[in-house]
Every structure is written in structure tokens, then in C-alpha cells.
Amino acid sequence: MVDVLYSLVDVTQRFDQLIFDPFYIHNLDMTSMMMKSFYDCNYSIEDKVLDRICKNILPRIHYQINELIIEQNSIERVLHTINYPQLYSLSLMDFTEEVLLKYLTDNTTLRRLLDEQITCLKLDFKYDTTLSISETSSIMFALILSLCKRLVKLNFYEFYERSRICTFEISSMNCTSSTLTELVINIETFDDCLYLLDGRLNCLSKLIINIQEIANTIGTIDNTVKKLPKLKQFSLMSYRRTACYDNLIIPLLRRMINLEELLLFLSIITEENYIDGIQLYDSILIYMPQLNKFSFSIDTCIAVHNIEFALSSNEDIQRSFIRKEYGSVYSQVEIFPREYKRRCTSCSLPYRFESRCHIYSLPYQFKMLFFLNNSFQGSLFNNV
Structure with a gap:
């Protein structure tokens, strides 16, 4: 967008009429991405482009801009x-935490926009290898949330790879x-998830x-009784394995x-059988009568203990997804050899795994894949 404005403005009167026509220009992207690496953009x-836009272009289109990057x-x-005056959508790209916090605290122009x-x-946020969980x-x-009196949509990270991890264990935060x-x-x-869903964001x-990490909670927020009737769309992703599927996620x-x-994008440790279509329906979907779209990638790892039941075959799992709610589903079961189970233990993992099963809905909706081995079906994916 910036390059087009810079190259075409003041070339001819006809170009100017097209460029500055209020019917066309409502969204203005004032960035130009140069990728140095996957994480560093x-x-x-x-400066000369910015100078010209601020001097010759913004004064002619400012009143019609709805979205600004x-x-x-x-x-x-x-x-x-x-x-x-017509701006309602703002994207702040490639900021350090310190600079953005300073603007949110001290910059009267930005604060006025957010407020009104x-x-x-x-x-x-700028990619920073030293940051992960951030109090800032x-x-x-x-x-x-306190500044934006009209805020309806908040995306607290545009790109997951450059995001910061929030936590709400600070009792003074409101x-x-x-x-x-x-x-x-x-x-x-x-616990942070339960915090966000305890009624403080009531719309x-x-x-x-x-x-x-999905692990046992401190238990101060109820996760069983209070329903969430206003929630229409929910996406839960966690890249680490969890053993809390039954006692946290399902409730x-x-x-x-x-x-x-x-x-759902989950990797689950269990001592029971693989998660399949029947288990998903009986445990979750039957409680969601309005559900019309369900996308998932679920990896089930069977922990080695005294397993006294027969694990489902891949054919059993495929048959479990016959309900119309699922659509096309791919599944893959892998039984680990004895030497692999020993290797897992030597790597200090908390469990040894007997086998695992990966199920996912098609078309595949995610950027990552848990299960990749010699039987990977690349033909199922548009992009690999």
C-alpha cells in the first residue's frame, strides 16, 4: 500500500483522482516488511517515503481512513x-515491550484514540530470544482494557512466533x-484461561x-458449575503434552x-485408550447442541503401565468418526518398539509411552504437526 501511494501520487491528475478517491482508500498500511529470518522481520x-507520505498524502486522505497499520x-x-476522525481499527507492528508500554502510559495522542x-x-512485538513469560x-x-472504552476486538499477538506470554497471577491486576x-x-x-472466563470479560x-502449559491448577476459580452461554467460538492450542485432559479440558x-x-490442538498423555470420535462425542460434543464447526488435531500418547485392555486399531478409530459432525478425519496409530520406550525414559520425560495416535480433521487447519514419520500422507495437505 505504501509503495503504491509513493510511486503513483502526483504522477498525473487521473492517477491522483483514483488514488485519493474516498471510495477506494479506507485502509492504510504504513509498513513494508523485510524478512531477515523466520523470526526477525x-x-x-x-525515511524519504515516510516524509513524502506524511507531507503530501496523509493531509489529503486522513478524514477517510478507517484502518491504520x-x-x-x-x-x-x-x-x-x-x-x-473515522479511524476505528489500529495495528501496532514490530514494537518492543518497553516502547509500547511507554506509549500506552504517556502518549496523549495514542491514549485519546484508544479511549475515544x-x-x-x-x-x-519484536522478536526477542530473551523474553517468554512477560509481566510487562x-x-x-x-x-x-482500562483505556479502550469502545474496544470490541483485541488481538494481543499478530504472529505466534513473536508473541509474549501473559500471566494473571499478579493479584493487583484488574x-x-x-x-x-x-x-x-x-x-x-x-489458570490464566479460567481467569479470563470468570466473568470479567462479560461480553x-x-x-x-x-x-x-496445561497442568493442574491452583483451584481458586471454579471450572465446573458456571456455564459460558455467550461464548460462540473457542480455540484452544497447546504444544506441550498434558495429562490434564479429563480433569481440566473436558470440564x-x-x-x-x-x-x-x-x-483444538492438543497432545494428551493418558493411561486409557486413544481419543477417538466416540470419546469426543460422549465427552464434549453432546454438550454443545449449537456446534456447527469442529476442527482438531489431537495426539494421544499412551503411558506405559499395566495396560489391561486392547488398544484400538487405526480401523477402529476411523469407524468411530462416522457421525456427520466430523466430516473427513485422518488417523494414524504408532506402536513404539521397546528400545524407543527406553530412550524416552533416558531423555528425562515424565512418562514412558507404549504407543500414540494422531487424529485430525481435514482440511488441516494448523501450522504444526505432531505426528511425522515414514507413513506421513503428504497428499492430504495443500502446503507442506
Whole structure:
């Protein structure tokens, strides 16, 4: 967008009429991405391009801009050059935590926009190998909710690989909103998930979360009784294995009685049989009568103990997905040889695994794949 404006403006009168026609320009992306590596991207535009846009273009289109994308190095020039009376969507790209917190705390122009106009906010942080779980990110999350009186949609990380992990164990934090309906966030624990769903975001209808680790909770927030009737869309992703599927994940999902869309990306440790279509229906789906879309990638690892039952075959698992709610499903079972089980133990894993099974809905919706071996069916994927 920036390159087009820079190259075509003031070339001819006809070009100017097209470029500045209010029917066409409502969204302005003031970034230009240069990828140095998978994690390290530069979104800054050249100074001469920025100068020309701020001087010759923004004064002619500012009144019609609805959505604006800006990065850390240009925010001063872009936001302080002129007002944007129709702006409601703001994306802040490639910011360090310290700089963004300073703007949220001290910058009157940004604070005024957040307070009076912004209904949709997206954040993206610079990649930093030294940061993971961040108290600063949690403070910014609470600050944004308190500043944004009209906020409806909040994406607290634009790209998972560059995201920060929030945690709400700080008792002094007050994260409440009576307007927020959609939230995308990366959190540390399952307690953080329960915290967000305890009623403080009482209009929330869409929640997309990545949980760093799903482990036993401290138990201060009820996860069994209170239903979540307003929640319509829920996405739960966690890349680490968890042994808390039965006592944490299932009770939470059963509270979502009006859910319409569900997405699960989980790796589960169990001493029982593989999770299959029958188990998913009896444990979860039967409690969601409004559900019309269910996407999943679930890896079940069977822990080695005294297994006294026969594990399901791949054919058994395929037959379990005959219900119309599932659509096309792929499954794969792998029985580990004895030497692999010993190798797992020597790597200090808390369990030895007898076997595992991976089930996922098609078309595949995720960027990662748990189960990759010589029998991988690459033909099932559009992108590999």
C-alpha cells in the first residue's frame, strides 16, 4: 500500500483522482516488511517515503481512513501529523515491550484514540530470544482494557512466533471489559484461561488462546458449575503434552453450552485408550447442541503401565468418526518398539509411552504437526 501511494501520487491528475478517491482508500498500511529470518522481520519504511507520505498524502486522505497499520519507528510522524476522525481499527507492528508500554502510559495522542475511537486493536512485538513469560505484557493487557472504552476486538499477538506470554497471577491486576467480544492471546497456564472466563470479560463471544502449559491448577476459580452461554467460538492450542485432559479440558468445554465453532490442538498423555470420535462425542460434543464447526488435531500418547485392555486399531478409530459432525478425519496409530520406550525414559520425560495416535480433521487447519514419520500422507495437505 505504501509503495503504491509513493510511486503513483502526483504522477498525473487521473492517477491522483483514483488514488485519493474516498471510495477506494479506507485502509492504510504504513509498513513494508523485510524478512531477515523466520523470526526477525523489519517493518520500517524508508525515511524519504515516510516524509513524502506524511507531507503530501496523509493531509489529503486522513478524514477517510478507517484502518491504520503502523510500526514503531513511524508512529510519531503518522499519529501526530494529523487527526483521523473515522479511524476505528489500529495495528501496532514490530514494537518492543518497553516502547509500547511507554506509549500506552504517556502518549496523549495514542491514549485519546484508544479511549475515544478504537474498536479493533492488534499488537505485534519484536522478536526477542530473551523474553517468554512477560509481566510487562500482562500489565499492558490490563492497561489496554482500562483505556479502550469502545474496544470490541483485541488481538494481543499478530504472529505466534513473536508473541509474549501473559500471566494473571499478579493479584493487583484488574483486567475487566464490558465491551470486548473477541480476544486472541497467548497465556502461561490453564489458570490464566479460567481467569479470563470468570466473568470479567462479560461480553466475550470469541476466544482464541495458546496455553504454554496445561497442568493442574491452583483451584481458586471454579471450572465446573458456571456455564459460558455467550461464548460462540473457542480455540484452544497447546504444544506441550498434558495429562490434564479429563480433569481440566473436558470440564471447561462442557461449560460452553452455546458454542458454534470449536478448534483444538492438543497432545494428551493418558493411561486409557486413544481419543477417538466416540470419546469426543460422549465427552464434549453432546454438550454443545449449537456446534456447527469442529476442527482438531489431537495426539494421544499412551503411558506405559499395566495396560489391561486392547488398544484400538487405526480401523477402529476411523469407524468411530462416522457421525456427520466430523466430516473427513485422518488417523494414524504408532506402536513404539521397546528400545524407543527406553530412550524416552533416558531423555528425562515424565512418562514412558507404549504407543500414540494422531487424529485430525481435514482440511488441516494448523501450522504444526505432531505426528511425522515414514507413513506421513503428504497428499492430504495443500502446503507442506
